[in-house]
Amino acid sequence: MPQAVLVRWFCRVYLLMLYAYPREFRLQFGGEMQQLFRDRCRLTAGNPGRLRWLRFALRSAADWLSTTIEERTVTLREMTPRDYGRKAAGLARTVWSAGRSHQPRGLVAEWGMTLVVFLFATTTLVQAYVIPTGSMEGTLRVGDHMLVDRVAFANPGKWGGKLLPYRDVERGDIVAFHYPEDVRQTYVKRVVGIPGDRIRLQDKQVIRNGVRLREPYTQHIDPMVEAYRDNFPAAPQWSTTPRGRDMLLNHVRDGEVVVPPGMIFALGDNRDNSEDSRYWGFVPRDYVVGKPLLVYWSYDAPTADLESWSLGHVVDVMAHFFTRTRWERTLLVPRSQQAGVDQ
Amino acid sequence: MKKPSAPQELLPLTAPVFHILLALTGEERHGYGIMQDVARQTNDGLQLGPGTLYGCLKRMLAAGMVEESEERPDPALDDERRRYYRMTPLGRRVVRAEAQRLANAVTAAKARRLFDWPETEEA
Numbered sequence: 001m002p003q004a005v006l007v008r009w010f011c012r013v014y015l016l017m018l019y020a021y022p023r024e025f026r027l028q029f030g031g032e033m034q035q036l037f038r039d040r041c042r043l044t045a046g047n048p049g050r051l052r053w054l055r056f057a058l059r060s061a062a063d064w065l066s067t068t069i070e071e072r073t074v075t076l077r078e079m080t081p082r083d084y085g086r087k088a089a090g091l092a093r094t095v096w097s098a099g100r101s102h103q104p105r106g107l108v109a110e111w112g113m114t115l116v117v118f119l120f121a122t123t124t125l126v127q128a129y130v131i132p133t134g135s136m137e138g139t140l141r142v143g144d145h146m147l148v149d150r151v152a153f154a155n156p157g158k159w160g161g162k163l164l165p166y167r168d169v170e171r172g173d174i175v176a177f178h179y180p181e182d183v184r185q186t187y188v189k190r191v192v193g194i195p196g197d198r199i200r201l202q203d204k205q206v207i208r209n210g211v212r213l214r215e216p217y218t219q220h221i222d223p224m225v226e227a228y229r230d231n232f233p234a235a236p237q238w239s240t241t242p243r244g245r246d247m248l249l250n251h252v253r254d255g256e257v258v259v260p261p262g263m264i265f266a267l268g269d270n271r272d273n274s275e276d277s278r279y280w281g282f283v284p285r286d287y288v289v290g291k292p293l294l295v296y297w298s299y300d301a302p303t304a305d306l307e308s309w310s311l312g313h314v315v316d317v318m319a320h321f322f323t324r325t326r327w328e329r330t331l332l333v334p335r336s337q338q339a340g341v342d343q
Numbered sequence: 344m345k346k347p348s349a350p351q352e353l354l355p356l357t358a359p360v361f362h363i364l365l366a367l368t369g370e371e372r373h374g375y376g377i378m379q380d381v382a383r384q385t386n387d388g389l390q391l392g393p394g395t396l397y398g399c400l401k402r403m404l405a406a407g408m409v410e411e412s413e414e415r416p417d418p419a420l421d422d423e424r425r426r427y428y429r430m431t432p433l434g435r436r437v438v439r440a441e442a443q444r445l446a447n448a449v450t451a452a453k454a455r456r457l458f459d460w461p462e463t464e465e466a
Contacts, residue, residue, distance in 0.1 A: 025398075067398045070398060
């Protein structure tokens with residue numbers, strides 16, 4: 001990595017670290033401390049030695065840790081009960097007047113609001129997920145980190161359909177949902193069948209309600225035709241999961257799967273390499289989490305690293321962030337797409 | 344913090360404070376200049392990080408040992424304006440008192456022939 005990038009990166013991190021110091025101290029010396037830190041960075045960049053950056057980082061961290069603690073305790077010790085009272089009153093005032101007055105808001109209020117909005121947004125409105133497997137390859141790639149819109153398909157009873165944009169799940173939508181066999185996992189697939197639809201596959205092609213679908217979003221990587229996978233639900237595989245067996249036993253009529261009320265039939269776009277409704281049955285409508293909103297970061301990494309972060313993966317990301325990030329996929333919006341009819 | 348009138352009340356100084364005062368003895372310097380000079384004084388034994396340096400300067404300003412000078416660019420560095428610091432008369436008295444205290448300690452050590460022993464001797 002070029003030295004200039006490293007210096008800039010270090011300085012940016014240090015700017016954040018400065019917020020650990022008491023406000024008065026930061027206001028008085030923050031700018032100069034940044035200058036000094038940058039000068040030391042450049043000094044380090046000019047020095048020889050392979051471990052110089054590590055030594056520099058450790059030394060800076062030690063300096064930061066010891067002095068933040070020191071400055072904080074000094075500030076606390078110098079405060080009288082009246083100061084505490086004044087500080088609490090000031091905080092209450094800034095929070096109270098935040099957003100109403102035109103004066104610049106206090107830093108505390110601003111960060112507080114940011115935090116509240118962030119927590120609300122990340123838990124209620126959107127949620128971040130990563131795609132660990134290739135079942136949607138062609139549309140979503142392994143290592144796509146994306147935000148899921150949790151409002152889009154939310155139950156309108158809870159939210160009030162008039163209040164927020166809401167619609168029901170439709171055929172062709174990409175949905176994120178709790179994997180029915182293990183609700184701790186979240187899967188992303190495309191909706192192929194909604195309640196009442198009759199579904200079967202013939203030579204890899206979906207036939208829905210008697211109509212052959214032309215699905216531009218799918219990809220096929222295997223030239224071979226597998227009896228069950230590609231001519232579903234013919235030649236039932238009894239090794240499927242309990243829910244998959246239930247589907248094959250109770251919801252097949254005349255060689256077609258009929259989607260029961262309150263359920264969804266979902267398939268991966270990478271049709272030949274996708275564990276989907278063919279194998280583990282229907283997705284209950286209530287298990288749908290939301291709709292993929294956009295890919296905010298796409299990073300080329302193996303599946304195991306994406307499923308749980310390890311120290312090795314952190315180091316890998318730090319070392320290859322710029323080269324392995326798929327920049328062209330950043331801020332990509334996965335769209336629902338309707339299947340055409342094959343004549 | 345109330346300002347002590349006698350330098351003796353401020354002794355002994357911590358190592359960073361003492362070396363910062365030494366760095367400011369000849370001329371006024373900015374933060375990076377102080378850091379470089381302290382490293383020179385101690386043969387790179389004492390590398391002041393930003394937190395340590397400005398924590399010390401804050402207390403030294405409060406005690407009246409140093410004062411802020413003007414802000415101006417350093418011709419040797421980039422064009423950025425930097426805040427310079429200079430020593431006050433009190434600071435000069437304090438660093439002299441501390442140096443005297445250390446000199447007395449060194450004299451006492453010499454009187455006990457501490458430096459006559461070979462340095463490599465280990466018990």
